[in-house]
Amino acid sequence: MAVTKSVPRLLENPHTLCPGCGHGIVFRLLAEVLEEEGYDQKTILTLGVGCCCNMNPPAWKGDVIQTAHGRAGATATGVKVGRPDLLSIAYQGDGDAYVIGLAETLNAAYRNEPITVITVLNNNFAMTGGQMSWTTMPGQVTVTSPNGRDCDITGLPIKVPEIVASFENVNYVARGTTISAAEINKLKKYIQTAVRNQIEGKGYSMVEVVSPCPTNWRKGVADCAAWMNEEVIPYYPLGELKNNNK
Ligand SMILES: Cc1ncc(C[n+]2csc(CCOP(=O)(O)OP(=O)(O)O)c2C)c(N)n1
Ligand code: SF4
Ligand SMILES: [Mg+2]
Structure with missing residues (x-):
């Protein structure tokens, strides 16, 4: 018997993400969690x-x-200082959170601000056409690394959640992926935990999502998943990096 689930209220309108993009799954999970927790109309999303x-x-x-x-x-x-009664959720790409915004990301975590941060790691600056970012994999071809990323020159891909998890006060850090139904279910639990932590006033939470960008990777969806399994996820291991609730 087919199981159908209605579209969350937050996502009733059409969007313009590419087919196969991980962002769409992450937004869907976030919308489901906020609706289930009764906060879909009591949240300010900072993009x-x-x-x-x-x-x-x-x-x-x-x-x-x-x-x-x-x-x-x-x-x-x-947002959280001004409206502590609302949920304050930051949603950012890897280039936004880990490159140009690294200082803001680390400082908010370091201060243990009571916010929830979701970062989508797709190994490139996707919106601007697929340039190399600090999460681009060694040897990965992008429009600005046409011969593959040379980490002897550029340094190795950055692991910001591992840095954030090292801050004593930070409550929760997890890394999930959109690669399969099983992983999507786990990812939803991570997002749910991060949202509940804020509802319960437990401090800073971050969920990173290893996510495909078929358009700029120039791969079909199946090839994206294969590459993520072979290269990206072994470098960026999945699971809860820190959970102070346990
Ligand atoms: C100050 C400033 N510098 C550069 C840009 C150009 N820019 C727009 S989006 C973007 C990269 C976004 O990459 P990421 O955060 O990884 O998000 P993605 O599109 O990959 O999901 C850049 C460099 C800008 N808008 N503002
Ligand atoms: S360019 Fe990549 S990250 Fe951006 S919407 Fe398309 S698939 Fe998603
Ligand atoms: Mg990106």
Whole structure:
């Protein structure tokens, strides 16, 4: 028997993300969690600059602040100070949160701001056409690394959740992926935990999502999943990196 699930209220309008993009799954999970927790109309979503901007209203039928590039950690902090009764959730790409906005991301975590941060790691600056970012894999071809990323020159891909997890006060850090139904179910639990932590006033939470970008990787969906399994996920291991609730 087919099981159908109605579309969450926050996602009733069409969006403009590419087919096969991981962002769509992450937004779906976030919308489901917020509705299930009774907070879908009591949340301010702070969007970084990147392909997540495809979900600016009307695509996301909730309150959104579009930040300047990289500043979502600071903006989400301000939202929570001004409206502690609402959920403040930052949603950012890897380039936004880990490159241009690294200082804001680390400082918000270091201060243990009571916010929830979701970062989507797709190994490139996708919105601007697929440039190399600090999470681009060794040897990965992008428009700015046409011979493959040379880590002797550029350094190795950064692991921001591991840095954030090292801050004593931070409550929760997890890394999931959209690669399969089983992993999507786990990812939903991570997002749910991160959202509940904020509802319960437990401090800073971060969920990173290893996510495909078929358009800029120039791969079909199946090839994206295969490459993620072979290269990206072994470097960026999945699971809860830190859970102070346990
Ligand atoms: C100050 C500033 N610098 C550069 C840009 C150009 N820019 C827009 S989106 C983007 C990259 C976004 O990449 P990421 O955060 O990884 O998100 P994705 O699109 O990959 O999901 C860049 C460099 C900008 N908008 N503002
Ligand atoms: S360019 Fe990549 S990250 Fe952006 S919407 Fe398309 S598939 Fe998603
Ligand atoms: Mg990116």
